[in-house]
Amino acid sequence: MSDYAYVADRAKKAFASVSKIEAALQRAPDDVALQINLRSMKRVADRALDELEKLAALNFIEVCKYRMVPVPNAGYDLGSVSKALLEYQNLFSQLYDSFRNGPKSKAVIGREARLESSLEFAYSYSGSLGVVLLTKSDRDFLTGSLDDAIESIYQIIEINDIDAVRDIATARGRAVVKRVYDWSNSLAEGGFSVDIQWRRSDGKLLSEMVDRNRLEKIAGFIIEAADTQIDDVLVEGILVGANRETGAFQISVPDGETYKGHFDESFVVPDEMTVGGFYRSTIRVSDKYYYASDTHQMSNSLINLSGPFTVKKKV
Structure with missing residues (x-):
């Protein structure tokens, strides 16, 4: 915006002079000459700003x-x-x-x-x-x-x-x-x-x-403010761990994702859960997004669990 440098520089100098005179008036508030100079310089600054705004509108x-x-x-x-x-x-x-x-x-x-x-x-x-x-x-x-x-x-x-x-x-x-x-x-x-x-x-x-x-x-x-997205995901994988007391679980999909979390309130705990067994499950995946920090908080809840099942080995 070099085309406007001259007008902007005039306004800059005028407002700088206003600031200097105001500072001097704080030290000598009864100085009549300073008061007159301040009023005069404010008019100069206002005209410079008006000229700048008109030039800006044209361009x-x-x-x-x-x-x-x-x-x-x-x-x-x-x-x-x-x-x-x-x-x-x-x-x-x-x-x-x-x-x-x-x-x-x-x-x-x-x-x-x-x-x-x-x-x-x-x-x-x-x-x-x-x-x-x-x-x-x-x-x-x-x-x-x-x-x-x-x-x-x-x-x-x-x-x-x-x-x-x-x-x-x-x-x-x-x-x-x-x-x-x-x-x-x-x-x-x-x-x-x-x-x-x-x-x-x-x-x-x-x-x-x-x-x-x-x-x-x-x-x-x-x-x-936060946004929460909830999806129920069908997962077939190996039960790596499950704790009846804490409600913690971990299920790993072979060559895939690992899900860690806790039992959902609606989860009915089976009489037996075989660690290392292959299970079918529904896991509720919750993704909570926080605007201020731009971060996600992920959580998994185990809804149901069926199995263990025998997995046929590939020939």
Whole structure:
């Protein structure tokens, strides 16, 4: 975006001057000259920002003002700030990828999708820790290539229960939910609220302030949310072990899988179980997926067991 470097540099210098004058006013709050200079420089900065936004609209540049506001008596830990910015980029790119290439289960961003949704730092501005980010889009008369991803940011911050988490997973993929968790949790742990404002190149303005408590709740809903898939599998194999007291069992399929688990509540324990015998069984396989950690918890329950049977040897 070198074509916009001059205007962006003007805005950067203007807002930097505003910050310096504000810092000087904190040391000398009654200095009239500083007060006049601050008002004047704020007008310069506002004009520079207005010029930048107009230039961006003409050239299909989407402008994001991203401001992190620390809780009282908290500062700007570098690790927390950098992580929150990185996770915001990852979330935005994952959202764009879900529209471009379809929803994904794993939090992996396609190379082209990442390049097309990369956010470029323009400058910082006063008022907590604010940064202006730019990204180029393709736009026709009706829509822009990044419109859906931008609007989805504001849908995501409306998460208010576990069902909303599952709805996002269904519509945009598990990968997006994982990115939402990483982003919201990084801000909450860092002690930040966040103010997000997008000025799209079609002139539409979207803006919302999300406080730290709300970010914590979003992360909490994702931690609580999980999907469970249950399948009853017919298994023929060797009973490697079975413990009547603990309910543990192990069945191995020759040249195949090994199933370890416990007796189901409905399982009727046979009078005899021959270790090393060949049995037919129904095993309930449960796969529980946790969005926040992107991990699976597998468990097996033995539903029924019949045998032992004699296995004919291959000639």
